[in-house]
Amino acid sequence: MTAAPLLSVTDLRVAFRASGGTVPAVKGVSFAIAKGETLALVGESGSGKSVTALSILQLLPYPMACHPAGSSIRFNGVEMVGADERTLRGVRGNRVAMIFQEPMTSLNPLHSIERQINETLFLHKGLSTSAARARTLELLRLVGLPDPEKRLSAYPHELSGGQRQRVMIAMALANEPDLLIADEPTTALDVTIQAQILELLKDLQRRFGMALLLITHDLGVVRKMADRVCVMNGGEIVEQAAVADLFIRPQHPYTQKLLSAEPRGNPLTPPDNAAEVMAADQVKVHFPIKKGLLRRTVDHVRAVDGVSVSVRQGHTVGVVGESGSGKTTLGLALLRLHASAGAIRFDGTDIQGWSAKRLRPLRRQMQVVFQDPYGSLSPRLSVGQIIGEGLSIHKMGDQAERDRMVARALGEVGLDPACRDRYPHEFSGGQRQRVAIARALVLKPKFIVLDEPTSALDMSVQAQIVDLLRDIQARHNLAYLFISHDLRVVRALSSHVMVMKDGKVVEQGPTQRIFEEPREDYTRALLAAALNLEAVKPQAVRG
């Protein structure tokens, strides 16, 4: 650390006005960033890390938010808290730039790429149109956007997620800022793209000597990128240390908890000859592309293209792949929640083509848990009603018996049965996911499709859910189809792995074999990106 840091935040407090008082979001945070340094703010959702980052540029919704007296943010010696709009405008996008998590919503969908990047150049540099164009091209080349000349007039929706994030970075770099604030820059991206973007950020930082404030929940990203780390919890920095020290000798109990929270443990080892619960042969889901006056089908989008899978009792088959690889569609097709072609055998009977009515008795035995615990529970039903719904549909037991079963299911997923009269919004993400699991479990199914059940959750909660799922599996000898893009979770739970790409299975085999000696290039790329955050040659993955 140098004597005069680039940015120094001292005793920063942020409070939000709510009906009946203020809610503190950040409670006295202090840190400093030197020129060219990378500082990571790590914490789980709700820890106040984004609010801290936004208050550096004074971008919070004032006057709903306020900084109580004593808060100070000095950038290059200039006080930012309470600075007038003129001072702030001179700094925003000029000396300090910011990139956000969701590249789709942070670009204006109605403006071309050129226009969006030019805007910063016009505002802060007053360049002419032709000069700005040349500079924009240079920037796009810098961030590694393929064919930048052709992309100038493109609109955000014509680019992929990774390309959009590159454009965002180009915009941020337009004025060669001294400090770049990256708020979860890779969370919305696939692992292989994430690795590329991180590589790019690191490279650019070296070249321009920028300071980087990285906000993330992902400890893997921190380890790869940061020089120093601030761990935030409940609006406070609980620990501040150099990266190497933090990972080897975490001091604060919360940091220790965070570090030990990575999903661990090994999949169960059920007998190999267990009964086959779900088997599918050459399942295809094609969406027709219609063209012309008569809307004739000219081609198909092959979401799932001839996938065969077999899940045995007590086994977990992991399905991994990046977004758009068709893994969720496969799960829905197996449960007959999505129209498909190809044989689907449940417990030995082919259920392909059965009517909804004929299928209803079987629904009890095959269940599903979705990714987003906020979207998968009806917001207007109490938890007891949500879990009990399946019981009443399948007429299992009388009212008293159902109540007992709901209570037992809640207990089994580690929730207090007394909470069954509460509504989903009163629960945290992890608790909601437990409710969703209880809903599936109460019917005593044989087969559960787990569609990214952990990806919307914080790291420490992920580990708990993985343990819970393994526990339940052992107790009830359940068959799981575990869909995930997170290879660490898959390794902790699955005995068998399928790697999917563009609707096809690229490689499959026992988990250990896939992880230790992958045979296909794509699998290798995926593993390198996910486990070591290493970018691989773009031809192996989609840019």
Add this chain to the structure above:
Amino acid sequence: MKLTPITRRRLANFRANRRGFWSFWIFLVLFLLSLGAEFIANDKPLVIRYDQTLYWPVFNAYPETTFGGEFETETDYRDPFVRDLIEAKGWMVWAPIRYSYRTINYNLPVPAPAPPSADNWLGTDDQGRDVVARLIYGFRISVLFGLALTGFSSVIGVMAGAVQGYFGGLTDLLFQRFIEIWQGLPTLFLLIILASVVTPTFWWLLGLLLLFSWTSLVHVVRAEFLRARNLDYVRAARALGANDVTIMVRHVLPNAMVATLTFMPFILNGSITTLTALDFLGFGLPPGSPSLGELLAQGKANLQAPWLGLTAFFVLALMLSLLIFIGEAVRDAFDPRKTTAALSNQQG
């Protein structure tokens, strides 16, 4: 009933819109008062004490002979002769306004329409009927008609929209085209033709207008169902084996209700305006019914008696404005971006 935090926040938002909040209370008081119109404006006394017995003319019809008169027909309490008979042996309590909507004041000093006086506060119409009394009854019938039409068309509209949005595809396509054609029909002409075939009563009119008003909510509800049918909790319900009706009613409908409730005050407004327009043109409620549209028509026919047109105009303007203000407050109440903007920024 335990209020969920969402409900509580909505109530607070509704209250925060002061104009809408007060409009709501003013409208409610006016409506409740008009529900008891018989006790405010009536040509019969509320209670009579005659010969040591209590009589309730508002609820029962008594022949004139009861009070020592000569005719077997129902008593005309406004007749000075009858009044003297009753007051000789007891007393009677009148409503504040001694005219019903169809009472004709035969003692007018000038030919009808008579200007406002101590007797007729807002004057009389061209048939000598008291304008205040007709207003009170007219307000009641307008609001009741509007509420009934809104209620029925919402129920049908929600069901139609739900079916279209939930099933989508061909059902949706055919239904949408049908609605487009149906909405293209010249409603007013059809109503005029139908009104000449049947004698329009309250219920006939309601039915006829309902034929065309149910489409107003379909689009909103359809959009809500189209969105919700792909949500995870609907998928989860399907995975549980729930049938379509259960999913629609239990899982999707509660969300569509927000949009529906937001629209309702505006639909109510539209219903009242439609009835007034029909009455104004003379195709509405049967002749003699108290109606604001008829009063407007009289105002137009009797420009020399400005109290008719002005009264009808001000009452309609007040009623419709109150409803619009209430509608705005309801919209605020259901607006998820209000007051939650700050909270969502806290995450991260």
